[in-house]
Amino acid sequence: MTDSWQRGAMCEISFTINGQATTLQVHPMERLLDVLRHELQLTGTKEGCGEGECGSCSILMDGTLVNSCLVPALQANSSSITTIEGLTDESGAKALQQAFLDCGAAQCGICTPGMILAAHHLLRKNPRPSTDEIREGLAGNLCRCTGYMQIVEAVAETGRGGASK
Amino acid sequence: MRAHPSEYQLLAPGSLSEVVSLLAQDPGKWLPIAGGTDLMVQYSTGKLPARNLVSIWNLPELRQIENLPGEIRIGAGCTFTELRNHSAIQREFSLLATAAGWIGGIANQNRGTIGGNIVNASPAADSLPALLVYDADLLLVSQRGQRRIPYSTFHVDYRKTQLAPDELIRAVCITKQFSEYYARARKVGARNAQAISKVCLAALGRIASGVIADIRLAMGSVAPVPLRLTATERVLQGKRVEPALVDLARATAAAEVKPIDDIRSTARYRAAVAGNLVAEFLQQLRANGTAK
């Protein structure tokens, strides 16, 4: 690091990430996305735009879907975070992930972690969403490969297959 | 990511009184940040001038919605998701619930706050026209005390507000007096979701004895500040909704707004669509009469 910068103070944040309690020293304005990817090597969460438009960086913070590129690290203090790496353990997510595979909902895969987080979040609140509700629920996640239809189908199929827990 | 985190300071005192005290110590030094959906974009693109921020995210004092007998008091830290899902807001102030659903994407609704939308003061902000037609008041708080001002006086000029450097918005207060009104809001963006508005309308109307008893029209993205279309309202007050009046209202609204050409749209388009939105509202108002 160069000397000519005035260093902002680091801070300590403690949170639970994918069920594991973690404490880190970070700059408070470090983006949560960068903390996940670079401090914790959880590279499943992606950066597509850095402006909260594409949803590739979607995670759950205290059970709520947020764009991690817009969350300063300090605001994640004392929260419970779930990333795509942590989602495999939840039984509802497994069905959703399988539906994605069966329906061809992942092409290049870069939007997929965020899409699955958003879909999982939707299904938790609305276990049997209609097509319109799915489209609205995923409207904050951009995909350039699929044209969305097979993603919507995967989510609908998961909903039909039974409520996700 | 075009900012260096080490150049920034962010504190999270954890209570409203501590935040307010910090703001008082050094007015203008500390920029409050709530959900960050606007400020973090500026930060990421290297365009945030402020270097010292204070977090007001999740302050319990700011995150309550109080359903009082005569008014509803919405904490400035309430997220758009909270607004959308609140039954009293859906019932009494549907324009606000609708606008909350316009904010781009569920993830951004989960973090964006009504206070942030107001203070950021973009003329394109989705929730502001609703606040104008509802005659909302703002409760502003500082170490010096609390004051209540009509929201209509809050915006002074393009991105310039009445907020003093040591002040925060504590709550938005809306009097419950609109249950008899017909309410419609519509946003025109480049796509159906996740779009900055090109024009948006929040409208309330009430017909009694066949004529317009009251009409309130407010628009975003058509002036440096959110705009109440008072000239158009004047032309409509007390009149019967008929084709000639609709055309007059359309033309008056198109002339009353002061839009610009920008990266998203053109002035002429915005003006024409503004007129069309008003005309459409009048037709819906007539069809639905006094029904809500």
Next chain:
Amino acid sequence: MEGRDKVTGRARYVDDMELPDMLFGATVRSRIPRGRIKQISFGAGINWQEFVIVSAKDIPGKNCIALIDDDQPCLADGVVNHPEEAILLLAHPDRHLLPKAVEAVTVEYEPLPAIFSIEDSESRAQTIWGADNIFKSYLIEKGDVDSIWQNAAHIVEGEYTTGAQEQLYIENNGMIAQFDVAKGITVWGSLQCPFYIHKALMKLLDLPADRVRVVQMETGGAFGGKEEYPSMIAAHAALLAIKSGKPVKIIYDRMEDMAATTKRHPSRTRHRTAVSKDGRILGGEIDFVIDGGAYKTLSPVVLSRGAIHAGGAYLWPSVRIRAKAVATNMPPHGAFRGFGAPQSLFALERHMDRIAEVVGVSAEEIRRINFLRTGQTTTTEQLVNEPIDLNKLLHRALDLSGYHAKKKRFAANNQRDGHKKGLGIATFLHGAGFTGSGERFLGSVVGVQACADGSVQVLVSSTEFGQGTKTVLCQIAAEALGLRYSDVGIAQPDTGNVPNSGPTVASRTVMVVGKLVQSAALGIKQTLMISGKIGDSYSADEFRAECRSHVAEHGTFRSLAQYHQPENIFWDDEKYRGSAYATFAWAVYVAEVSIDPVTYAVSVDDFVALQEVGKVLHPVLAQGQIIGGVVQGIGFALYEKVIWKNGRMENGQMTNYIIPTSADLPSIRVYFEELGNVHGAYGAKGIGELPMDGPAPAVVNAIGDALGVSFNFVPLLPEDIFHSLHEKALQDNALHPVRGER
């Protein structure tokens, strides 16, 4: 096969990879469109000692990104020819410091006048490339064009333009480079064509083939946008790695990627068509021009495909197609799905509707009258030698979309409804594989290898970036060998390990490369059969056991197959005549739209995509390709506008460059027909690009049907529709003032 890692977040893209001691790189870029560099100064507030700085003089070999020509510099050397042109490279261990450092570099220029449009380039307001601003031109002639005009009942003219389109892969461009004196340079990145980069780095760094290695990481979308550009970013990472002695990672952010990298070529097409009284095309002249930006890059090839497709799926007894790619001071335009065909086919399909109007027949009828039939020839005199029945295809598509009933209903309802509704048709073709002698020059080689554990591995340089390359090529190998899908794997595309099966472009992978995979796989089988190890029928486990023992006994067990041009495919590069493509896929698309009278916004309410594709090898993947392509085509038509200012993209953020969200689209209804294809694996034709050609003209034709106003450009935004209707209303009022109007 591609999927499991992707749905669990385990798939590794280039930015997920780190090497020990790695530096981050960034690029100082031109802020002006054209000029001479007078001075470069390094500002205060940065400790420049900590930075690695690379300029053109650090380039060991030739300062160029070798492609068709060597005209594009890797780093500007005294002169810049477009905004965002790379001038200097910086590297530092702290990733967050780089944007600030880039801002602190000040470049002083002596600006030169710049040009930004096809018209300015043609007029030679400035000559900015070569002697005449022309990168390439083609002339395609058939029949006797000069004789058709005097007998024509109608002469129909039209001019059609298309704007730039950003590929907007959700993963930005990125590369990691590492240099080792013994091993040479290795790059890992997000890319489509490992051997393009390999060739470019050899020339730039003056290294032999075995000291350049290119490895493809999981790639988050490409669509052509990572065909040629990755050579540039690889070159930059490599130069920094060499100078610093450390690995260097360069990842663009969205703003940089949008502003600095390639986009679809803007185009202008002029049609002049002689038509008989009953609507038969007698012939015509087609003038097709694309804007290539500041350097040649791939423009000649885009031009070629656009020119060859300019006549579409119709019979042209006589035609003269003049095609040109011209230079402007914009960042070079490049490959994007469709590659010239979406541009020329947009013009043609709009023009067919215009011809129908002039002649007084329906949009459907004009196409029926002029469809190519088996035994007839295309504009390049390629024989249509398969039993394609376009009339039947059209009939089926119209049936599926409920076209006739809806047309009637809309016509009636549009009289009184504010919301106008309309339907539009596009009928078209797309040539699969490289043009003409392209495949022969490539001479693609494919390998199939039996591994020590008895599994079989496909060795290709063809890359996966969402289209299902891995799945389908493994499926083909498994099918050829009678194995289970789980018995077959595919090697990571690594130029140190796989043969050059050609670039992953031109919808060639399943068809051309797949067929070679089939051959190479059969080679493994033959070896085992000849040595008596297996008979005519065997189980998968038996096969595996024999592979295991063969490897144990003989070592590497690999079969290679190389492309040989089929005997009956002739192409004349001089006259641009003959069999341009091994095969065509054919399609009919029908779009249903409604226009909101309040906002002038267009909503696509239904979309039918029917195509003949040889053979559908994998239904889910095939459907995914069509839907994805149709949605990109709808974006091209209605949403995706690049806003230029002095040659620079102004709206380079996802907030302001608009692609459809899930809430903007109808269900896209996809249907297939299969005629087979002798030149393709298991009868398949390439389909990756086909769906890009139809949506824009189908949608704009539908808008014309709804409003009675012709639009001849894309993107077509609500503002454009409003301005046009407003102009028309003013004109109507001037002619027929409404009584009693205030």
